[in-house]
Amino acid sequence: MKIDIVTIFPEMCRAPLGESMMKRAQEAGVLSLAVHDLRDWTTDRHRQVDDIPYGGGPGMVMKPEPFFAAVRALKADSPDARVILLTPQGRRFDQACARSLATESHLIFLCGHYEGVDHRVVEALVDLELSIGDYVLTNGAIAAVVVVDAVVRLLPGVLGDARSPEEESFADPAVTGHGPLLEAPHYTRPADFEGMPVPEVLTSGHHGRIATWRHEQAVARTQRNRPDLLGENR
Numbered sequence: 001m002k003i004d005i006v007t008i009f010p011e012m013c014r015a016p017l018g019e020s021m022m023k024r025a026q027e028a029g030v031l032s033l034a035v036h037d038l039r040d041w042t043t044d045r046h047r048q049v050d051d052i053p054y055g056g057g058p059g060m061v062m063k064p065e066p067f068f069a070a071v072r073a074l075k076a077d078s079p080d081a082r083v084i085l086l087t088p089q090g091r092r093f094d095q096a097c098a099r100s101l102a103t104e105s106h107l108i109f110l111c112g113h114y115e116g117v118d119h120r121v122v123e124a125l126v127d128l129e130l131s132i133g134d135y136v137l138t139n140g141a142i143a144a145v146v147v148v149d150a151v152v153r154l155l156p157g158v159l160g161d162a163r164s165p166e167e168e169s170f171a172d173p174a175v176t177g178h179g180p181l182l183e184a185p186h187y188t189r190p191a192d193f194e195g196m197p198v199p200e201v202l203t204s205g206h207h208g209r210i211a212t213w214r215h216e217q218a219v220a221r222t223q224r225n226r227p228d229l230l231g232e233n234r
């Protein structure tokens with residue numbers, strides 16, 4: 001998969017996406033990642049990317065010209081690339097969206113800053129506006145890192161021998177046969193830590209009982225922490 005990120009803070013993306021699994025994915029050739037400075041597509045002496053809002057109001061708005069130049073350049077060799085704008089006004093990102101994006105061959109992420117991005121960018125260039133949650137970050141670069149990490153770890157070969165995505169929280173209901181549940185608690189050695197023992201069933205070696213216990217724990221945890229996933233009010 002090819003991914004381009006366009007931001008005025010390239011280092012906010014390069015550092016986190018240069019570590020761990022994301023680094024391995026690039027070394028393995030599964031991911032080809034390029035992080036671009038939006039200012040490289042400005043044409044004025046000051047490399048200006050923002051301006052005052054029409055109609056008044058606080059803050060600055062990101063200018064359209066650098067985004068149009070960036071997307072035209074990045075789409076030159078792949079006109080079918082999907083363009084995603086990170087914005088708190090977007091559709092909420094979730095695991096199903098990550099699975100869908102993981103089937104694409106080229107994603108271009110545009111990161112907003114200040115009060116927002118000139119709406120002509122959204123109308124003419126953007127296929128999908130995405131928010132990572134109902135809170136406001138200082139800029140979209142951090143949100144782009146979150147989305148890229150969640151998508152790339154689903155690509156074949158990235159998780160290696162680790163367990164499959166079907167076994168984890170928010171697994172695909174079409175695969176698991178039940179609605180999305182949070183994972184059951186995990187334990188490792190020692191069997192007794194400062195008087196807190198590991199649940200007996202996990203040391204029993206009885207796979208059927210362990211599977212039943214894990215499912216019950218998953219349901220109870222989901223009920224407690226995310227009743228909305230079970231169709232109940234929070």
Ligand code: ADE
Nearest residue numbers: 086087088131132137143
């Ligand atoms: N930019 C600022 N806040 C954001 C959010 N919650 N999601 C995506 N992009 C953002």
